């Protein structure tokens with residue numbers, strides 16, 4: 608890995624984690640329980656063959672499922688649910 612790439616990657620990770628630090632985990636939990644359990648329960652997030660393997664990928668997947676439902680969440684709501692799922696199940700740094 609060259610140095611510029613390393614610095615850029617670190618910068619991106621910092622931006623992402625700062626956004627998620629500001630997120631409201633409890634709101635994310637409530638949104639998830641209200642809207643997201645109709646197709647899959649929590650075991651989807653901890654199954655052995657789970658597909659999501661990074662924080663940005665988790666956010667993308669939350670967004671994908673959310674828009675499939677037609678919920679039209681704000682970015683903040685997507686962030687809250689992503690933060691909740693990450694803290695509870697995924698534990699990405």
Ligand code: HEC
Nearest residue numbers: 642643645646647651652657658659668669672673676688
């Ligand atoms: C209409 C059905 C449906 C609803 C409702 C739904 N999902 Fe999903 N979700 C799926 C399916 C199907 C998969 C598995 C995709 C795959 O394995 O290719 C999935 C996978 C996921 C994953 C990835 C799990 C992994 O493998 O790591 C996440 C995260 C997720 N959903 C979040 C959500 C969230 C958040 C909501 C609520 C906004 C939600 N889902 C609502 C159908 C749904």
